[in-house]
Amino acid sequence: xxxxxxxxxxxxxxxxxxxxxxxxxxxxxxxxxxxxxxxxxxxxxxxxxxxxxxxxxxxxxxxxxxxxxxxxxxxxxxxxxxxxxxxxxxxxxxxxxxxxxxxxxxxxxxxxxxxxxxxxxxxxxxxxxxxxxxxxxxxxxxxxxxxxxxxxxxxxxxxxxxxxxxxxxxxxxxxxxxxxxxxxxxxxxxxxxxxxxxxxxxxxxxxxxxxxxxxxxxxxxxxxxxxxxxxxxxxxxxxxxxxxxxxxxxxxxxxxxxxxxxxxxxxxxxxxxxxxxxxxxxxxxxxxxxxxxxxxxxxxxxxxxxxxxxxxxxxxxxxxxxxxxxxxxxxxxxxxxxxxxxxxxxxxxxxxxxxxxxxxxxxxxxxxxxxxxxxxxxxxxxxxxxxxxxxxx
Amino acid sequence: xxxxxxxxxxxxxxxxxxxxxxxxxxxxxxxxxxxxxxxxxxxxxxxxxxxxxxxxxxxxxxxxxxxxxxxxxxxxxxxxxxxxxxxxxxxxxxxxxxxxxxxxxxxxxxxxxxxxxxxxxxxxxxxxxxxxxxxxxxxxxxxxxxxxxxxxxxxxxxxxxxxxxxxxxxxxxxxxxxxxxxxxxxxxxxxxxxxxxxxxxxxxxxxxxxxxxxxxxxxxxxxxxxxxxxxxxxxxxxxxxxxxxxxxxxxxxxxxxxxxxxxxxxxxxxxxxxxxxxxxxxxxxxxxxxxxxxxxxxxxxxxxxxxxxxxxxxxxxxxxxxxxxxxxxxxxxxxxxxxxxxxxxxxxxxxxxxxxxxxxxxxxxxxxxxxxxxxxxxxxxxxxxxxxxxxxx
Numbered sequence: 086x087x088x089x090x091x092x093x094x095x096x097x098x099x100x101x102x103x104x105x106x107x108x109x110x111x112x113x114x115x116x117x118x119x120x121x122x123x124x125x126x127x128x129x130x131x132x133x134x135x136x137x138x139x140x141x142x143x144x145x146x147x148x149x150x151x152x153x154x155x156x157x158x159x160x161x162x163x164x165x166x167x168x169x170x171x172x173x174x175x176x177x178x179x180x181x182x183x184x185x186x187x188x189x190x191x192x193x194x195x196x197x198x199x200x201x202x203x204x205x206x207x208x209x210x211x212x213x214x215x216x217x218x219x220x221x222x223x224x225x226x227x228x229x230x231x232x233x234x235x236x237x238x239x240x241x242x243x244x245x246x247x248x249x250x251x252x253x254x255x256x257x258x259x260x261x262x263x264x265x266x267x268x269x270x271x272x273x274x275x276x277x278x279x280x281x282x283x284x285x286x287x288x289x290x291x292x293x294x295x296x297x298x299x300x301x302x303x304x305x306x307x308x309x310x311x312x313x314x315x316x317x318x319x320x321x322x323x324x325x326x327x328x329x330x331x332x333x334x335x336x337x338x339x340x341x342x343x344x345x346x347x348x349x350x351x352x353x354x355x356x357x358x359x360x361x362x363x364x365x366x367x368x369x370x371x372x373x374x375x376x377x378x379x380x381x382x383x384x385x386x387x388x389x390x391x392x393x394x395x396x397x398x399x400x401x402x403x404x405x406x407x408x409x410x411x412x413x414x415x416x417x418x419x420x421x422x423x424x425x426x427x428x429x430x431x432x433x434x435x436x437x438x439x440x441x442x443x444x445x446x447x448x449x450x451x452x453x454x455x456x457x458x459x460x461x462x463x464x465x466x467x468x469x470x471x472x473x474x475x476x477x478x
Numbered sequence: 479x480x481x482x483x484x485x486x487x488x489x490x491x492x493x494x495x496x497x498x499x500x501x502x503x504x505x506x507x508x509x510x511x512x513x514x515x516x517x518x519x520x521x522x523x524x525x526x527x528x529x530x531x532x533x534x535x536x537x538x539x540x541x542x543x544x545x546x547x548x549x550x551x552x553x554x555x556x557x558x559x560x561x562x563x564x565x566x567x568x569x570x571x572x573x574x575x576x577x578x579x580x581x582x583x584x585x586x587x588x589x590x591x592x593x594x595x596x597x598x599x600x601x602x603x604x605x606x607x608x609x610x611x612x613x614x615x616x617x618x619x620x621x622x623x624x625x626x627x628x629x630x631x632x633x634x635x636x637x638x639x640x641x642x643x644x645x646x647x648x649x650x651x652x653x654x655x656x657x658x659x660x661x662x663x664x665x666x667x668x669x670x671x672x673x674x675x676x677x678x679x680x681x682x683x684x685x686x687x688x689x690x691x692x693x694x695x696x697x698x699x700x701x702x703x704x705x706x707x708x709x710x711x712x713x714x715x716x717x718x719x720x721x722x723x724x725x726x727x728x729x730x731x732x733x734x735x736x737x738x739x740x741x742x743x744x745x746x747x748x749x750x751x752x753x754x755x756x757x758x759x760x761x762x763x764x765x766x767x768x769x770x771x772x773x774x775x776x777x778x779x780x781x782x783x784x785x786x787x788x789x790x791x792x793x794x795x796x797x798x799x800x801x802x803x804x805x806x807x808x809x810x811x812x813x814x815x816x817x818x819x820x821x822x823x824x825x826x827x828x829x830x831x832x833x834x835x836x837x838x839x840x841x842x843x844x845x846x847x848x849x850x851x852x853x854x855x856x857x858x859x860x861x862x863x864x865x866x867x868x869x870x871x
Contacts, residue, residue, distance in 0.1 A: 325747035354718035
């Protein structure tokens with residue numbers, strides 16, 4: 086049978102990364118993006134889950150409403166306001182099955198095939214693929230060490246007046262690690278207002294700051310109902326529970342709810358009850374402090390190792406948080422060749438072109454992750470990257 | 479801000495049912511579709527969940543692969559084959575976050591805006607809305623007491639040669655309660671093959687047969703890679719866990735996986751592990767026997783009460799399973815008026831027009847549900863429906 090797939094899905098190319106990393110199964114995984122397992126609040130999860138199934142098993146097992154469990158929404162409203170500084174009376178919150186679902190819901194609610202989405206370049210491949218799967222035309226704007234190039238953004242907005250939204254990861258961007266300065270956030274917001282374009286602000290890593298000061302969310306500036314804020318518990322509690330939340334103008338939230346009803350009806354009830362009771366018990370601030378210590382140690386271990394061993398081969402900006410280091414290989418080292426050779430030598434990193442809109446464009450960057458490997462894995466991985474570069478010389 | 483929503487989402491009408499049932503909060507809910515809470519295997523869930531979080535907490539909390547947890551897929555492959563009679567070497571299985579996600583994934587993978595989907599009429603509003611949200615043009619084919627009118631289906635296929643798929647709920651259809659005969663299933667499959675159209679076979683209620691004999695799935699006839707089979711644990715274990723599975727030709731499964739990655743990355747790990755260990759422990763057959771007893775009692779209680787009290791006002795076919803009774807009001811009773819008056823009198827049912835493609839078309843049917851209310855609720859609800867009819871006379 087010759088299947089007649091939809092145009093956007095038929096047009097999706099097989100992943101170049103997958104091909105390159107196909108045989109990286111037994112390597113040290115500096116290519117992944119999993120949170121560190123020792124950052125999971127395992128004993129809280131055990132205790133709270135047992136309590137839920139003891140006291141409210143039917144609530145945990147029955148259908149729930151699409152918007153999310155009401156008491157959880159109340160806790161999230163408080164958290165969004167007090168902890169993230171986002172959400173006004175014009176906004177409402179819905180609970181989603183991980184922040185990726187927000188990209189999917191926003192795409193479904195806003196994109197007609199051929200519509201333009203403006204994104205940082207490089208940017209998170211998962212989100213780019215989601216927009217692509219909805220037939221979006223992606224237009225990239227370069228990322229600098231203090232976030233998106235706002236002059237280039239203005240030029241792009243002048244040309245792309247019909248663009249539906251700007252997709253940004255302002256904190257510890259994936260893959261660049263860059264954090265957008267407050268000045269740039271204000272400028273982006275003003276531009277969005279001027280050009281009548283929405284902002285989709287994705288903040289999965291915001292709590293993983295290990296140096297420097299927090300920068301207010303773009304959503305905190307949102308007096309005009311222009312910003313959709315994507316929050317996630319994947320890096321705070323754990324990704325396997327699939328819980329995120331979206332703060333957006335109520336008119337948009339209503340449409341996102343309709344779309345969510347057609348996608349998965351509602352988010353797993355036990356996961357929602359777990360997050361609710363965990364927040365309600367006031368666990369979050371201490372836990373974030375604890376995981377920041379873990380990520381600070383791992384980030385510094387990776388960067389110190391890189392400084393000691395790789396400074397002849399690559400350059401990078403030390404990020405102030407997040408999960409990733411984005412490094413530029415020195416002239417003369419072919420990036421694709423380097424990634425393939427490294428994989429054969431026992432360490433995997435992600436080729437930077439994967440994060441470009443046109444993944445066949447030339448790219449000298451690699452992305453390294455420090456949250457998935459053990460501390461020993463980080464040290465050994467960087468050593469293998471050095472040996473790879475030496476061999477190739 | 480004037481939000482520019484996508485065409486299909488902007489075109490979705492507010493639900494007529496919601497308006498009618500708005501004030502049905504304190505009524506006896508014959509309008510719902512929740513499984514009976516006493517059908518949930520609560521003690522199994524408690525015990526297995528505790529074991530998982532004790533023995534494999536990191537597996538339960540970390541990211542999983544999009545296709546689903548491998549050992550669960552192996553169990554589902556066995557279950558699909560042995561219990562449902564579906565799945566060949568050409569098929570593969572992916573785990574989804576409830577069967578509704580299958581409708582969403584299939585829509586994303588196959589539908590361009592304006593594409594035609596052929597469905598039974600009446601049919602499940604949730605699926606119809608999902609197809610609508612992807613810009614589908616719905617074409618209905620009447621349902622008879624032994625399932626879809628296959629002659630009308632053939633006429634429709636002749637006219638709609640570009641249709642992407644036929645959506646069917648062959649067992650205890652929602653809302654009609656009808657089960658498609660094996661003869662009709664074979665004819666539908668032959669027609670699909672002849673006209674080069676896929677079949678999306680949705681089987682959420684198949685295990686809830688309380689009378690008569692099982693009929694083989696359409697997917698069991700699938701020698702040509704034409705059938706996508708949607709299975710669900712919502713009515714067998716519980717809906718709050720959000721676990722379903724799709725059996726489809728591997729080429730289609732690969733595209734569904736890509737789409738799922740953009741929707742929610744993967745299904746909640748704890749839910750997947752729970753279903754895996756529950757199946758592995760061989761719990762399913764005894765449990766289905768147990769819930770059949772519950773649903774048989776409730777179905778018969780409702781139908782016997784209807785026979786005793788409502789035979790002057792409506793007619794219906796007693797279904798052999800599922801969750802719903804589809805009843806036609808006698809001439810002279812205005813359906814919308816009746817549903818509204820019943821709601822004021824303390825009992826809610828769903829107006830049948832909600833399940834039509836054009837919900838403004840005339841309709842004499844109401845849908846009653848016997849799984850959500852208690853036994854006393856069923857008896858009291860039917861009594862109130864009788865009083866409503868008497869009052870309106």
